Amino acid sequence: MEDCLAKKMEITVSEAEKRTGRNAMNIQETYTAYLIETRAVESQSEGQCGPVESLWRRYSEFELLRNYLSVTYPHIVVPPLPEKRADFVWHKLSADNMDPDFVERRRIGLENFLLRVASHPVLCQDKIFYAFLMQEGGWKELVNETGFQLKADSRLKALNATFRVKNPDKRFTELKHYSDELQSVISHLLRVRARVADRLYGVYKVHGNYGRVFSEWSAIEKEMGDGLQSAGHHMDVYAASIDDILEEEEHYADQLKEYLFYAEALRAVCRKHELMQYDLEMAAQDLTSKKQQCEELATGTVRTFSLKGMTSKLFGQETPEQREAKIKVLEEQIQEGEEQLKSKNLEGRDFVKSAWADIERFKEQKNHDLKEALISYAVMQISMCKKGIQVWTNAKECFSKM
Amino acid sequence: DTSLTEVNAFSPSVPISPSSMTNQYKFEDGPELRDLFITVDDPESHITAIETFITYRVVTKTTRSEFDSSEYEVRRRYQDFLWLKSKLEEAHPTLIIPPLPEKFIMKGMVERFSDEFIETRRKALHKFLNRIADHPTLTFNEDFKIFLTAQAWELSSHKKQGPGLLSRMGQTVRAVASSVRGAVKNRPEMFTEMNNYMEMFSQKINLLDKIAHRIYKEEREYFNEMKEYGPIHTLWSASEEELAESLKGIAGCIDRCCRATERRMAGLSEHLLPILHEYVLYTEILLGVLKRRDQIQGELDSKVDALANKKTEKDLFSEEIGKLEDKVERANNALKADWDRWKQNMQWDMRSTFTNVAENNLRYYEE
Secondary structure, eight states, rough: TOOOOOHHEEEEEEEEEEEEEOOTSSOOEEEEEEEEEEEEEEESSSOOOEEEEEEEHHHHHHHHHHHHHHOOOOTOOOOOOOOSSSOOOOOOOOOOOOOOHHHHHHHHHHHHHHHHHHSSGGGGOOOOHHHHHHHOOOOOHHHHTTTTTHHSOOGGOOTTTOOOOSSSOOHHHHHHHHHHHHHHHHHHHHHHHHHHHHHHHHHHHHHHHHHHHHHHHTTTTTSHHHHHHHHHHHHHHHHHHHHHHHHHHHHHHHHHHHHHHHHHHHHHHHHHHHHHHHHHHHHHHHHHHHHHHHHHHOOOOOSOOOHHHHHHHHHHHOOOOHHHHHHHHHHHHHHHHHHHHHHHHHHHHHHHHHHHHHHHHHHHHHHHHHHHHHHHHHHHHHHHHHHHHHHHHHHHHHHHTO | OOOHHHHHHHHOSOOOOOOHSSSSSSSSSSSOOOOOEEEEEEEEEEOSSSOOOEEEEEEEEEOOOTTTSSSEEEEEEEHHHHHHHHHHHHHHHTSSOOOOOOOOOOOSOOTTHHHHHHHHHHHHHHHHHHHHHHHGGGGHHHHHHHHHHHHHHOOOOOOHHHOOHHHHHHHHHHHHHHHHTTTTTOOOHHHHHHHHHHHHHHHHHHHHHHHOOOHHHHHHHHHHHHHHHHHHHHHHHHOOOOTHHHHHHHHHHHHHHHHHHHHHHHHIIIIIHHHHHHHHHHHHHHHHHEEEEEEEHHHHHHHHHHHHHHOHHHHHHHHHHHHHHHHHHHHHHHHHHHHHHHHHHHHHHHHHHHHHHHHHHHHHHHH
């Protein structure tokens, strides 16, 4: 990763701001803009940093960038964006896009996205990406000028359409299967985690009621009063502690979500390969049938049924000149077809090679990241228990003094 | 856990069922002075042509001389306990008689003969008898002794003696009448304070009871969700290579957390919930006792008033009044002593129960 952008430049998404403006249909809307700050880093000296450059972008521009990258680099597992709408929420979390907590978590997610792209050996060199970071005005036009939308294969949008590939590459089939499993299991996990968080919140918060009642009760007790009062205080502390605990857990959930969306990106690469393979097979099939036609015309034998053949039999033979002309056309087509097939084959092999390289890179990254996430989750749980132990030790002392 | 070992150390050679050990109660006198040990266990269902009911086995072991034998085993049903309670209230109107578990109420959650309901009731009945045994006065009550020792038919015939239904009804009518009259005018300050305290205490203990039930419910919901949480990680580990071990590890930990949660819930339902419930019932009893004291004083007051109006027959009245004054004084003293005792017990119970809750939670987090 010596050449990657992330090493040469500090990138942060440092702020988020609510804006109002008029959209393409001249309707007033509210949206959030994010401030991207970049600073060139001198590799040798510590203190020597370039000036901070900054510009504002909104979520839809990030989306445009990602679409561009997906189409332009179909063999790359392109890093995903943070979710468009809040999903997997538990009751305290708001599903509102304007909610400050959601905006904050999205800000972090967008920064993460930029860092991922900047540290990718291939993607970081893209000029449009660089312009996204550095050039505020006219960037949209620049992207559209690349004409990437034309390259986008609309068939990819039809997620469930199946293309009957005769010789599927087993590795890709397995990979696609894996990405489906990963998506399914992570989204199930996130759903249950949200419910668990909800319930945990309930347990902690109800203990807060103890605090209030203990305090009121202590007013009528002489000997028990002090113990009750201070125990009540600890119950309040206990009830309040859950807020921080669950906020930290949201961060873990976001890490899992990233890989939920990464699974989609992985699937997209498999899909593209599938389509490529399908096109290849179609082209080969087409070529074979044209060759056959040519042969038939040349030898005058009809091996395969064709309407043209029948009609010409019924309504009279063609002249030798006509036949010659047809054969010529076919021969040209065949030659074209053979060249196309050759280049498609080459394309396909290149795709598989570079895709597989990126997939290996992705696998390593995924294993590393998820392992770290799981470890940090365990650490969070331990910390939660330690806090619990502390509170209840204090409470126990107060109770024993009652 | 020193309190637990104290109970264990002085447990008699009588094999007390393990579940009764969890009902920690204070030994009034020093443990060495205890001479009456009672257990309630072994619920059994009886089906007759008319009804179905449950009996419980009551085992008594004692070294007291007034008991003919040192060991008794009888079967009693809930009705019998009700009878005992009303006899005790009759004999000692201003003493604090421990609460009985409630009659079956259609709360919708528990079925009448469900195991859960029967077990909760059994534990409460066990507590009830032991609280009586611990009480310095009630423990020597004759009806109590008969309850513990008489065979079923003996108890039936004994029940039929004594003041009948009508006289009991008469008492109730008088009690209602006196309570309608409102606060007694010459009520000593002390008992007004007790009344005020009891009103507040009743509020707070009812709230605590609700809170504790709510916590139990939330913990149960949490447990239900957690049960689903662990297996997902195991499922995931099946698609992974490098991550499989870590994921299986997490699944195992989550399952252990589930078991710890179960234990925490059990702790709540075995200790905190029954005690809070008992004290909720106690508040009704105590308010009743205070009313009865007022009622007794009311009798005195009305006689004094009557005397003030009828100057003749002074001697007759003064004798009666003398007797009533004695009665009032005895009632007041009995109540005061019992009140102090009750408050001490309450403090002990609350301290030990809540400390137990804290320990439970510590154990949970440590696991």
